[in-house]
Amino acid sequence: MSETAVTVTASAFLREKVLLGMEPKAYAKSLLTKTNAIFAAILAVGLPTMAYRFWKGMGAVSNLSQTNPWGIWVAFDIVCGVALAAGGYTVAAAVYLFGQKQFRPVLRPAILTGFLGYAFVLVGLVVDLGQPWRLPYQFFLTPGTTAVMYEVGWCVFLYLMVLGLEFLPAALEWLGLAKVRRFMSGLTIGIIVLGVTLSTLHQSSLGAFFLMSPGKLHPLWYSPFLPVFFFISSITAGIGMVIFESTLSHRAFQDQLDPEAHVDMDALQLGLAKGGAVVLFAYVFARLQGLVASGRFDLLFTGWGAWWALELLGFFLLPSFVFAFAVRTRSATLARIAGVMTVLGVVLNRFNVSLIAFNWNVEDRYVPALGEIVISVTIVTLGVLVFRWIVNRMPVLNEHPEWRGVH
Amino acid sequence: MNPETLTPHAIKGIEYLLAISYLALFIPFWRFLNGATPAQAFAFSWFAVPDDVHLHRGHSWAKTLGGAVMVGLDDFGHKLIGPLDEVKLPAVGTAVRQGQKAFTVVADGESFDVVSPVDGNVVAVNEVARAHAADAVRDPYGTGWLVKVEPRWLTANLKNLLSGDSARRFLDAAAGALAGRMSPELGVVLQDGGAPVHGIAREIEPDRWAELVRQALKGA
Numbered sequence: 001m002s003e004t005a006v007t008v009t010a011s012a013f014l015r016e017k018v019l020l021g022m023e024p025k026a027y028a029k030s031l032l033t034k035t036n037a038i039f040a041a042i043l044a045v046g047l048p049t050m051a052y053r054f055w056k057g058m059g060a061v062s063n064l065s066q067t068n069p070w071g072i073w074v075a076f077d078i079v080c081g082v083a084l085a086a087g088g089y090t091v092a093a094a095v096y097l098f099g100q101k102q103f104r105p106v107l108r109p110a111i112l113t114g115f116l117g118y119a120f121v122l123v124g125l126v127v128d129l130g131q132p133w134r135l136p137y138q139f140f141l142t143p144g145t146t147a148v149m150y151e152v153g154w155c156v157f158l159y160l161m162v163l164g165l166e167f168l169p170a171a172l173e174w175l176g177l178a179k180v181r182r183f184m185s186g187l188t189i190g191i192i193v194l195g196v197t198l199s200t201l202h203q204s205s206l207g208a209f210f211l212m213s214p215g216k217l218h219p220l221w222y223s224p225f226l227p228v229f230f231f232i233s234s235i236t237a238g239i240g241m242v243i244f245e246s247t248l249s250h251r252a253f254q255d256q257l258d259p260e261a262h263v264d265m266d267a268l269q270l271g272l273a274k275g276g277a278v279v280l281f282a283y284v285f286a287r288l289q290g291l292v293a294s295g296r297f298d299l300l301f302t303g304w305g306a307w308w309a310l311e312l313l314g315f316f317l318l319p320s321f322v323f324a325f326a327v328r329t330r331s332a333t334l335a336r337i338a339g340v341m342t343v344l345g346v347v348l349n350r351f352n353v354s355l356i357a358f359n360w361n362v363e364d365r366y367v368p369a370l371g372e373i374v375i376s377v378t379i380v381t382l383g384v385l386v387f388r389w390i391v392n393r394m395p396v397l398n399e400h401p402e403w404r405g406v407h
Numbered sequence: 408m409n410p411e412t413l414t415p416h417a418i419k420g421i422e423y424l425l426a427i428s429y430l431a432l433f434i435p436f437w438r439f440l441n442g443a444t445p446a447q448a449f450a451f452s453w454f455a456v457p458d459d460v461h462l463h464r465g466h467s468w469a470k471t472l473g474g475a476v477m478v479g480l481d482d483f484g485h486k487l488i489g490p491l492d493e494v495k496l497p498a499v500g501t502a503v504r505q506g507q508k509a510f511t512v513v514a515d516g517e518s519f520d521v522v523s524p525v526d527g528n529v530v531a532v533n534e535v536a537r538a539h540a541a542d543a544v545r546d547p548y549g550t551g552w553l554v555k556v557e558p559r560w561l562t563a564n565l566k567n568l569l570s571g572d573s574a575r576r577f578l579d580a581a582a583g584a585l586a587g588r589m590s591p592e593l594g595v596v597l598q599d600g601g602a603p604v605h606g607i608a609r610e611i612e613p614d615r616w617a618e619l620v621r622q623a624l625k626g627a
Binding site for chain 2: 274277278281282285288289292293295297324327328
């Protein structure tokens with residue numbers, strides 16, 4: 001820092017960095033919006049429900065049982081959450097490892113989405129497990145070194161830290177800590193490689209979870225290739241989420257966008273669409289290969305078979321074609337539609353594997369309790385609020401003027 | 408519970424068939440995905456480049472003629488900038504380096520440096536082009552030449568330049584990049600078979616056209 005740098009007083013820091021340059025009163029007034037009223041209503045119901053779950057135990061708010069120990073907290077908050085947070089490693093790999101520099105403008109939002117996604121996966125996990133102070137037991141006191149859960153635990157723990165480090169430059173630019181920021185530039189590639197490696201490992205090991213329950217998962221979804229399916233579909237989820245999230249951000253945070261930057265969002269999303277078309281196409285054939293290997297063609301002509309075909313053809317093959325058509329006709333709107341379809345497809349697939357086609361043959365089918373849904377909605381709302389808080393303050397959608405083009 | 412409907416051999420057979428059909432179907436899928444978009448389909452007719460011309464990525468060209476090399480601004484550069492008001496050519500004897508400034512062209516009050524495609528010394532300049540700068544575009548690789556250079560290590564220099572199909576692909580890609588920035592209305596005009604707009608940069612970005620040109624001439 002130069003010697004002329006002024007010492008920022010605590011109150012000025014609070015006003016400029018936290019209160020968006022407003023006095024506390026004006027800032028409080030600016031929070032009174034319709035959107036915030038909805039968020040507040042959700043939290044007013046959700047946070048006490050969450051507290052109640054920790055106080056009375058999960059039987060008090062959920063329909064979970066010995067037969068159905070995993071409900072929507074696992075299916076939605078964790079299994080879907082991890083897949084939908086895959087945009088971070090997908091874009092980071094594209095930009096830094098495959099040299100696709102044109103995707104840089106969506107890198108930071110993707111990493112932030114990934115970081116918050118994982119952070120709230122952890123919240124969901126703690127809600128499901130209870131007794132958060134025992135989380136470190138699995139690493140230090142009772143390590144189950146042959147368990148898939150052990151690997152997933154380590155991966156999520158380490159990858160959350162890596163995502164934090166990947167996002168740290170934005171926070172450092174916001175705080176004006178130039179020296180540390182410059183130091184971080186030297187670590188970028190190493191952190192990115194670590195992040196991609198960890199993602200590859202645990203996206204696939206989430207699929208490996210279900211290898212242990214061949215009798216519980218419906219044979220159309222059960223396959224020895226589940227880890228491969230989970231890994232490939234996480235890439236499609238990442239691409240779909242980045243398209244979806246960049247579209248939303250560009251509407252919601254229009255004032256944040258740098259008019260000088262001239263980011264051609266349409267061209268960028270069409271570039272992602274091309275990748276999405278190819279990966280989805282390959283994924284559909286991988287799934288068909290899984291079906292052939294199981295040899296259970298007879299099941300295709302059942303109700304489950306129709307549901308399976310709807311998932312694969314309607315939510316994976318169709319978006320692949322829509323992506324291809326979007327690229328061919330240079331229609332960014334079509335690419336966005338296909339992006340949403342892809343996200344829905346991955347969500348449907350994760351729900352099928354971990355919930356709908358899981359325990360398909362038991363009498364006592366699980367239906368989520370209201371309390372479980374309320375807590376899941378609360379966790380997503382918290383994620384959105386933290387995302388908004390950060391985007392409004394740190395250089396995420398725009399580049400910090402002093403750090404333009406720096407890694 | 409688990410009826411074996413097929414023999415292991417039949418299953419293996421279907422697996423192989425599925426793998427082959429994936430590869431076979433991927434070809435038309437890939438071709439569809441990369442299929443000529445309207446913008447690229449007519450890029451060939453937009454910007455010409457003869458077989459004996461070598462292009463630098465900064466849109467200058469070189470053509471060997473006896474022991475010397477003719478140098479000028481390529482068709483793309485001319486059409487991007489539009490009618491030239493003036494060309495500022497170096498004095499005979501000046502040394503030029505590949506990738507560094509060789510001459511300057513002026514249009515609409517903006518001047519643009521164009522890089523040399525080869526290393527060497529300037530042995531002649533095109534006085535006719537200097538006097539009638541606006542005419543250079545008519546035959547950019549012929550009468551529109553600007554300087555003649557005696558090359559120092561031509562063989563090595565030519566390795567860094569594009570010719571034939573790779574030159575056409577390069578202009579094709581440059582045109583594709585432009586087409587992506589064009590307003591839809593302009594695209595329609597061109598697709599209707601109209602001649603390329605003279606001074607494309609000004610059509611695309613009226614306010615920042617000079618910047619667009621400089622970026623293209625950097626050849627990055």
